Amino acid sequence: MEIQLPPHEGDELSVVDMHTGGEPLRIIHSGYPEVKGDSVLSKRRYVREHLDHLRRVLMFEPRGHYDMYGALIVDSELAEADLGVLFMHNEGYSTMCGHAVIALGRFAVDYKLVKEPQSPETQVNIHCPCGLVKAFVEYSEGKTGGVRFLSVPAFAFSTDATVSVEKFGDVTVDISYGGAFYAFVDAKRFGLDVTTSRTRDLVDAATAVTNAVKSQVKLHHPTSDDLAFLYGTILTDGKDDYSSDPTANMCVFAEAQVDRSPTGSGVTARVALQYHKGLIQLNQTRTFQSGATGSQFTGRAVKETKCGDFKAVVVEVSGRAFYTGVSRFVQEPEDKLTHGFLLK
Numbered sequence: 001m002e003i004q005l006p007p008h009e010g011d012e013l014s015v016v017d018m019h020t021g022g023e024p025l026r027i028i029h030s031g032y033p034e035v036k037g038d039s040v041l042s043k044r045r046y047v048r049e050h051l052d053h054l055r056r057v058l059m060f061e062p063r064g065h066y067d068m069y070g071a072l073i074v075d076s077e078l079a080e081a082d083l084g085v086l087f088m089h090n091e092g093y094s095t096m097c098g099h100a101v102i103a104l105g106r107f108a109v110d111y112k113l114v115k116e117p118q119s120p121e122t123q124v125n126i127h128c129p130c131g132l133v134k135a136f137v138e139y140s141e142g143k144t145g146g147v148r149f150l151s152v153p154a155f156a157f158s159t160d161a162t163v164s165v166e167k168f169g170d171v172t173v174d175i176s177y178g179g180a181f182y183a184f185v186d187a188k189r190f191g192l193d194v195t196t197s198r199t200r201d202l203v204d205a206a207t208a209v210t211n212a213v214k215s216q217v218k219l220h221h222p223t224s225d226d227l228a229f230l231y232g233t234i235l236t237d238g239k240d241d242y243s244s245d246p247t248a249n250m251c252v253f254a255e256a257q258v259d260r261s262p263t264g265s266g267v268t269a270r271v272a273l274q275y276h277k278g279l280i281q282l283n284q285t286r287t288f289q290s291g292a293t294g295s296q297f298t299g300r301a302v303k304e305t306k307c308g309d310f311k312a313v314v315v316e317v318s319g320r321a322f323y324t325g326v327s328r329f330v331q332e333p334e335d336k337l338t339h340g341f342l343l344k
């Protein structure tokens with residue numbers, strides 16, 4: 001049976017859906033209007049100001065859901081980039097997303113966005129709003145597999161800062177940058193466990209921390225004001241000393257959105273923090289586990305670098321993504337819910 005699309009308004013939006021460690025990624029590869037701007041960061045501003053209705057169409061119900069995540073492929077201004085990408089979620093547009101980079105690495109090789117694939121690994125340079133991220137995709141006998149990526153310089157922004165958190169009082173937080181800023185707190189501070197507590201309780205505690213940090217800590221990033229905002233809070237099991245055992249965390253980002261994966265940009269930020277505190281050495285690999293699904297990424301600091309005046313590290317994160325399907329979305333003119341809605 002050949003499925004015809006019904007008459008619809010505007011272009012059909014074509015996507016490939018994947019997941020990385022349980023976290024969805026809807027890759028939008030055609031149907032978007034031209035995204036204007038002379039840099040990936042300015043394109044991020046453009047979609048926020050001019051095309052935000054399409055984020056709601058593709059991320060919100062009835063086509064998506066509260067915790068949907070998207071990646072829009074765009075042109076990059078960097079000669080060495082194979083593709084540019086804008087990330088989107090339930091509240092707006094992120095600056096970095098590791099689970100998406102892991103999926104996009106495979107996608108770029110499978111859909112021939114890079115020239116000749118190489119075995120055992122094909123390099124894919126992905127220009128994210130935070131900067132150029134180098135992904136290395138396992139490739140053998142025509143098949144793609146696991147992906148590791150080297151992220152933008154990551155640094156501890158502030159350690160042991162005290163913020164006053166509604167319902168919880170004074171809480172000590174670390175703030176670290178891995179392409180996006182995160183606050184880190186041991187879940188035990190709230191009497192919670194990232195793997196066994198109710199998701200709703202973890203979300204409430206993490207969201208209260210995010211609100212407190214946003215209102216009480218001024219963030220800055222050496223290269224762009226567009227990067228200087230708190231993306232979310234990561235609750236951990238507190239196991240930050242080096243160990244070959246996994247350490248679990250739960251990331252709550254954007255508008256109380258829950259990451260099902262161990263959070264690639266969060267792993268990057270957490271490794272930078274652990275390195276800054278002298279808890280791990282260069283090239284000591286740690287395994288990070290999602291409190292939500294048990295899925296795992298590995299992370300290690302591979303070299304020291306600088307980001308402005310911050311002592312920084314380049315972090316390598318590895319994981320695996322899988323395809324779940326393809327869709328062609330349309331909007332029928334009579335559909336009052338076509339623009340998308342969310343249930344909290």
Ligand SMILES: O=C(O)[C@H]1NCC[C@@H]1O
Nearest residue numbers: 096097098099263264265
């Ligand atoms: O893996 C990551 O970095 C992302 N996952 C959802 C939230 C973060 O952007």
